[in-house]
Amino acid sequence: MSSPGYSLRQLAYFVAVAEAGTLAGASATLHVSASALSLALDELERALDVQLTVRRRAHGIRLTPAGQDTLRRARRLLRDAGELADAAGGEAGDVAGTVRVGCYTTLAPGLLPATLGRFAVRHPRARVEFVEGPQDGLQRGLLEGELDVGVLYDHRLDPALELTGLSSNTPYLVLPGGHRLAHGAPVHLAELAEEPMVLLDLPPSSEHALGVCLAAGLSPRVRHRTANPDTARALVGAGLGFSVLAQPVPGTRTHAGDEVVAVPIADDPAPLPIVLAWSGQVAPTATARAFAAAAAGDDEGGRSHR
Structure with a gap:
């Protein structure tokens, strides 16, 4: 050769x-x-x-x-070369090298810490570099070779991506404390027809939330938009509207100290599947496969469903 x-x-x-x-x-x-x-x-x-x-x-x-x-090819070759050099200093079968991970902003707090912990315990010689951001930018990073693997919502993803299912989040209603419907029982969104909405304006969350409203017969009147879920909860807590979120957030107080209540939606909203994604044009590195297994909570990783 x-x-x-x-x-x-x-x-x-x-x-x-x-x-x-x-x-x-x-x-x-x-x-x-x-x-x-x-x-x-x-x-x-x-x-x-x-x-x-x-x-x-x-x-x-x-x-x-x-x-x-x-x-795209050069980035992959350089990463493979780096992984080869790192692995050469370890035992046979040892996973080393660096994996670059992109995570959708609202999923990062709930999923990354446990995954990074499992990965570090299993592969102490490997490294993770991660970025958080909106889904469209992360998709570009995967397809252009800037990222090895992404943690995304399975919502209008590029068909060139390979996907492995992780879990899903079910949308719920966020209301200010003391609201007439904040009693814990499921609420039909049509009951909020006269009230303004605070929209988490971070695709695909925004598209999904609006779709959930429309499917329930509610054409929401959006008063405020924000790309920060904490800000969305804070605006709700201040009595400026309701919101529909998918990512669970612990606690019932906003940064300002106002109370917010998470209420189930009675209209049977479609859940948002969470997936691991990588470019179908390039085989993932051993380090990327090991990270995928850690994210899935197993030793081999899940099966691709695309």
């Missing part, structure tokens, strides 16, 4: 330039001269016999379609 005409260093320089968007930005990050980076890009393009970038002095670096595909 002949060796490739490019080096891991060239790939690393290419990834750094692509992520920075400019030679100067990558130069500052890597502490390598811009001329050395430019030369590495030229050599990589010659080795691959393809144009990867369009370099314009005043507008930075733009990837060609071939460059975008190469970026």
Whole structure:
């Protein structure tokens, strides 16, 4: 088998330039001269016999379609190389290396701590880097190779993602303490037709909550929108409307000290499935598979349902 005409260093320089968007930005990050980076890009393009970038002095670096595909592959190769180096220092079968995890913002507090704890106990030589964010950004990160695995709601996900089910959350109603319907019994959403709504404006939670309302015969009048579930609860506690959330939140007090009450919805709302997701175009690393098993609470991981 002949060796490739490019080096891991060239790939690393290419990834750094692509992520920075400019030679100067990558130069500052890597502490390598811009001329050395430019030369590495030229050599990589010659080795691959393809144009990867369009370099314009005043507008930075733009990837060609071939460059975008190469970026995804280069990230994977670099991670595999790093995992190989880490594993070489351990025992046979030992999981090492770094796994990059993306977690939907509202799911992170409830799911990440226990998963990270299990993973650390099982694989002390491995590392986890995680980011929290909205679902559309996390999907892009998975498909572009920036993330190895994501913890997401299974709601309008890209079909290019492979999924493994974890659990689900059932939407519930959030009312201020003392509200006429805050007595613990399930409530039909139509009973709130005359009251304003506080919407957690963080897709897919917002889309799902509005869909739950419409399915129950309620066309909500949204008074306030927020991307922060704590702020949504605080606005409800201040008497500014009701909200529909999916992620359970412990406690009955907001940051301001107001009382809020979680009430079941009597209209049998559809649950939101929680899944592990990764790009179907790239096989997950051993470290990513081990993280998936820890998230699923088992030793082998769940089965893909896509």
